[in-house]
Amino acid sequence: MIRLTDIHKAFGSNHVLRGVNLHVPRGTSMVIIGGSGTGKSIALKCILGLVTHDSGTIEVDGQDVRKGDRDAFLARFGMLFQGGALFDSLPVWQNVAFRLMRGSLKRPRAEAREIAIEKLRRVGLKPDVADKLPAELSGGMQKRVGLARAIAAEPEIIFFDEPTTGLDPIMAGVINELIREIVTEMGATAMTITHDMTSVRAIADNVAMLHDGVIKWTGPVAQMDNSGDPYLDQFIHGRATGPIEAVR
Amino acid sequence: MIALYPLAALGRAVLALLAAIGRFAIFTGQTVSHLVRPPFYPREFGQAMMQIGYFSLPVVGLTALFTGGALALQIYAGGARFSAEAVVPQIVAIGMVRELGPVLVGLMIAARVTSSIAAEIATMKVTEQIDALVTLSTHPMKYLTLPRVLAATLVMPLLVGVGDIIGIYGGFLVGTERLGFNAATYLKNTADFLELRDIVSSLAKGAVFGFIAALMGCYYGMNSTRGAMGVGRATKGSVVAAAVLILAANFILTEAFFAL
Missing domain, CATH: 1.20.5 (Single alpha-helices involved in coiled-coils or other helix-helix interfaces)
Known part of the structure; x- marks a missing residue:
């Protein structure tokens, strides 16, 4: 479904991605782990075209992401951003229904609102949240609104950028469960970035460890604990000593 | 070396x-x-018209009123040195319509609107809302920049027109209530002295200044760097750049309209 081949990306002298190779099969949930600043978010943004990669190819269903109809390409994606990235000036329901009120997926306003409320209910939020502004919601609720927005148009591919960062363990558990349910229910292909090992075990079918600009290890989540890879081992056990330097 | x-x-x-x-x-x-390439966002355009036009009216009105009044006093006091106090209505009218109206309204819009646009878009950038727009198949230039720039370009001539009228009225108030001018004579002198070219140049300057003010806000907002410091820098930079460009454009337009 999604294939990254020898992806390089540098910002000036800072070479963030140094040849990333990764394959995410259709209908599976891939979780990318790795230390802060290792380029996980950049990799996702390269797939979406938010950041232009310097070299290598990214294909979705065999089609180079740089070619073809961009609107049609983006219509296949949903994304939950780390901070929610909700539009401050719009009420919650218009945030959720944003895509349904514009462009090729445009619906009548009443229908878009109905779908938004249904999606809010799907992520455990009551309909009275619909008319509030994002600033009136807690961090956990904003995350859930972001999740509702990501699934509103029922995309084939969903990206989650650190979905549980900044949430308490119970709310993080709720979000993890929701993501797993939604991905299974919708049959979507998911890519998640996280540092949270509880999330990894809850969400992932497959795991990829990104370090020093390359994928150090990738495989099924069940094999993660016995991978024999010193980088992955250090990361999942949170050891200060090992091949990954604590000060980067 | x-x-x-x-x-x-x-x-x-x-x-x-x-x-x-x-x-x-x-x-x-x-x-x-993007002006000629759909999709267009009329709702965002309407909101920008309200924000830039309607909600700027109080600041524009007050600025013009006090400026017109002060101008009348200055011309009266300065004119007295060579017995030319009687030209107050004409000079207030020409001064407000040709120069002070458009420039002061332009600068007030740079302070009120450019800063607000830059801060809003820069905050959207640092909180990944711009990226979110892209992932929702919405072009940020079409959704954020075009409605604001178009609205400012269209609404600024109206604001300048209102500013011109209120400025002249400020001069009229001071002239009739403080300096002893006859009201009917003051109005007649004002109307007789103004030419169509003065009004056209004033409104044209308004359109150009509106374009500059909104464009600088959007440009600095879209190109802001990360964090609160980035937002602050974008806001400050946008206002300074808009003010300087408005003054430079004013010189060029004055040269174009009134060069002998």
Whole structure:
């Protein structure tokens, strides 16, 4: 479904991605782990075209992401951003229904609102949240609104950028469960970035460890604990000593 | 080699300046090109008209009123030195319509609207809302930049017109209530002295200043760097750049309209 081949990306002298190779099969949930600043978010943004990669190819269903109809390409994606990235000036329901009120997926306003409320209910939020502004919601609720927005148009591919960062363990558990349910229910292909090992075990079918600009290890989540890879081992056990330097 | 360091620094500064001009030119070209390429967002355009036009009326009105009044006092006091106190209505009218109206309204809009646009878009950038727009198949230039720039360009002539009228009224108030001018004579002198060219130049300046003010807000907002400092820098930079460009454009337009 999604294939990254020898992806390089540098910002000036800072070479963030140094040849990333990764394959995410259709209908599976891939979780990318790795230390802060290792380029996980950049990799996702390269797939979406938010950041232009310097070299290598990214294909979705065999089609180079740089070619073809961009609107049609983006219509296949949903994304939950780390901070929610909700539009401050719009009420919650218009945030959720944003895509349904514009462009090729445009619906009548009443229908878009109905779908938004249904999606809010799907992520455990009551309909009275619909008319509030994002600033009136807690961090956990904003995350859930972001999740509702990501699934509103029922995309084939969903990206989650650190979905549980900044949430308490119970709310993080709720979000993890929701993501797993939604991905299974919708049959979507998911890519998640996280540092949270509880999330990894809850969400992932497959795991990829990104370090020093390359994928150090990738495989099924069940094999993660016995991978024999010193980088992955250090990361999942949170050891200060090992091949990954604590000060980067 | 050391002797060449200042030259190298100068070269870097020139290259950086040229690159900045190039980026701004591309941004301007892209904004204008979206004018004729759908989709369009009428709701966002309407909101921008309200924000930039309607909600700027109080500040524009007050600025023009006090400026017109002060201008009448200054002309009266200055004119008294060579017995030309009687020209107050004519000079207030020409001063407000040709220069002070458009320039002061332009600068007030730069302070109120440019800063607000830059801060809003820069905050959207640092909180990934711009990226979110892209992932939701919405072009940020079409959704954020074009409605604001178009609204400012269309609404600014109206604001300048209102500013001109209120400024003249400020002069009229001071002239009749404080300086003892006859009201009917004051109005007649004002109307007789103004030419169509004065009004056209005033409104045209308004449109150009509105374009500049909104464009600078959008440009600095879209190109802001990360964090609160980035938002602050974008806001400050946008207002300074808009103010300087408005004054420069005013000179060029004055030359174009009134050069002998």
